[in-house]
Amino acid sequence: MRKDKIRILHVAQAAGGVDLYIRMLLKYLDKDKFENILVCSQDFHKEDYNDLVDYFEQIEMTRAIGGSDLKAIKAVRKLIRKYNPDIVYAHSSKAGAIARVADIGLKNHCVYNPHGWAFNMRCSARKKAMYMAIERAAAPFCDKIICISDAEKQSALDKKICRDDKLQVIFNGVDIEAYENGVHGAIKRRGLNIPEAAFVVGMVGRMSLQKAPDVFIKMAKKVKDEVSNAHFIIVGNGNQEAEIRKYAENNGFSDSLHITGWVDNAMSYVELFDVACLLSRWEGFGLALPEYMMAGKPIVASSVDAIPNIIRDGENGLLVEVDDDIGASEAVLRIYREAGLRDRLVAQGMEDVHSRFNARRVSEEHGKLFEQV
Template identity: 25%
Template structure:
């Protein structure tokens, strides 16, 4: 057997990026590739493991979420040094900051680069000046010698239509997860009713939780005892106080439970026992929380945005609602809570779609083929 291609991953490994990386590393065939990981000093202390549960080689550099000219410059030179030492066949950079570093380093070292945005940075703000600035940066880097490895068809379309990547330079590998089984009992006290709907999302511009509170307020006019359990609150939640204020103003403290932190096994338990899963996001890459809900047989009601529309087929495994339409969203919740037959049909379709398109055990060979094809071009 010849020398295995070496892939070097660069990321600020938090949130969905960390989930993506750990899932892929735990499923890639270790006999096919050598893996090296670069991530930040402050993002994660948890070891990265391969499919055989063996620790992978990693480096830590001065990379984090926010803009720091000195730190970012240092991170670029640190990465150049690592790449020159490791000589990877392929760099795979994740999210905006690592994407810039990875693409610059790719040019400096003549190394092939994949960039996965996990939702392009220009989508993260309503400020037109900032949005234009972030989009200009993405368009500039699209001229470099790199390819997009999109997490969804929506992200692929953004790359081509908005960012102006050539269609030949955009590939799709859907976010996907392992089948969820062996659900454990809650490790935390259940402080909410047995009948509830749920969501996962930190209070932020992206997740638009204020809109979700507005929807619940409207639902209570018809169904006063409706209850929402919102998970993922706490870590990097810039709009948390705004959400709490709105809950208080509408007297919804008895209708909404905010879970600031809980283990993944608890998240799965809560989703499994819920009546519905909802998402009010303004944009997504391809949201793991919705994929998890599908894997757990949930009917979903989601906003009609990138990522959500790649997972939910309207009137098949859930309902898609135009953004900011509180009437339509609240009516959809009421409808599915009352119509058990329709909800159960959506649930069965969610699991079917998950297994066909978003079960990593069925799709990882596609990513292995993508990596192998790109790495061999260097040979």
Template identity: 30%
Template sequence: MRILHVFETIPGGPATYFNETVPTQIKALGADNVRVIVPDAHVSFLKNTPASCIATFKRRKRYRSLPALALAVLREVKAFRPDIIHAHSTFAGIIVRAIGVLPGRFPPIIYCPHGWVFDMETLGQFRHPARWLERMLSPFCSSIVAISQHEYRQGLKAGISANRMVVIENGISSQTPPIVPTEWVDPRTKVLFVGRLDRQKGVDILLKAAAELDGKAVFRVIGAHVTNKTEIVATLPANVELLGWKSPEEIAGHLAVCDVVAMPSRWEGFGLVALEAMRASKPVIASAVGGLQSVVSDGKTGLLFPTGDHKALVAAIASRGPGEWAQMGSAGYERFMERYRSERTNDELMQLYRRVSDDWPVESREIA
């Protein structure tokens, strides 16, 4: 079986998903049978992937790069002749399915939104057109992978057929990366945030909560500024430390010494940071939104609070002591091992590939 993965962008969640799935497929199927299309500027995010498996396109400004992505897809389909095309995220899904509609033979398409674009709060008035577009394009792929029950339910609400979707929850390796040791000595509750410093991830909610917890909690923020850095720094509470982006090994070190991980997202298809926390036996305080509602078992492996309510986040952080956080973290680790290991994700993806490939007529696999 030959698999072609198509990514329009990689940094963030797509990179984690890529590195947890594609190298495993290469190991199982052989480097000659797995190929990926990624932006040329994002190759450095890929791990354990031979250069021979990587095809690139020039990605500059997003919308202007889509024709280059389309040409790369056409080129690789003709040269690589995949049995399956797996398109990741909205723009790759649009391009691949649009090509599949054109006259000629084409391999079966599997599409994974990695969080529906119409779930984005910032999309505003364009959420309805985005929902319509996803519904219209849904018949032009063999299967849509929903990464959480929330994403599956949102797909149903958008009018996408249940027969077109399959839930394959995200997973990560049970093996933690090597830890870069770090110290964090403070009698207050130590709260770690990992993510982009933007509206989706709710860093502003975190900072409002931190300002009210100066005597009770201390915060470390790992992530990049993608909005107004000056504004964030100017309003930074004294008990918050901005660390910028860190390597997985460095993040593992910070996870090891924190008490709890905070995820105050406004929308979230899944929330892979929660899995990294659970793997490290750390509880998660998260917004009751999207896939986080399934990942975090409220009151057992962490706490859920109303989206956007910084007062509720303050109360959640102040509600437990070190011993109770540690107990929740242990429960989170057990839940992770039972449900969220990448071995399960990879097995379910391979089963889907085989099922779709077996159902697809041989004479329809190649572009004419």
């Protein structure tokens, strides 16, 4: 290790979006200034970090709260002592709790990024109260908490998680350079049995309560009634898949519904969309939105949590109320019928993703924060 580098030890339990975020962050973080260590759960893959981290450590960390957490805390504390980092950076709620407890009394700084507050999920009042209690109790044991949107910061203040000066907003971003320099057109419509002239409406996200695939499929039925050659793509998997397929079958348009399952090339499917949807019931940020913009797609999204921080209704997308399949269908049909509107939304979206949601900006803002801390 060069003595003039700032050493950062990242702790992460949840893979998925957090994994992608960390890889994107490390890709553009100045390697002349920072040295990175990743301590993560078994859900991560070492080969994904070969050129991104200086050291890679895996320990047992589970999503559920339980007795195994004490073992994880001891393991993380041991690794903090081993590597003696300048900064411990904890990613997401579970790793955030484990890392902050493990770091108590050690001589370094601690940064925490919840990647979306757990207490904002739709869950029982008891669970919400538990998540808030954990966050309030752990907040004193870190120097900064990074919020991925203004809505996330305001939520922390409303719930009295910590003082305002401990919170810093760093908007999420997407790797525009990687996308623009990548392969395009890898997936063809004919490969999914979609006619070239079809009107394609799609969404990227798990088929679970948060992402509201039930609202998407009800919207699809209404659009199909108006546009006979409409087809619908859901990029993802999830526990509501059978229910979604059944609805399409019962309403006579199962041949027009295409569910990809989990894929590692979601953007290749987004390229097939004519309209891109994110109808979430809650959303800490909504990374699919700048991804849609990056691909030049007009957007219909729910007006909830952080989404209005990204989508300005009528400027770079259309906003509808949560659980409003009628409003969603009307917005999609407006884009279908109004070419001028569609072109304006796409043009503004492209401008916004380059100016506001570039991955390089995310890393630069982190770099400044690490140096300040």
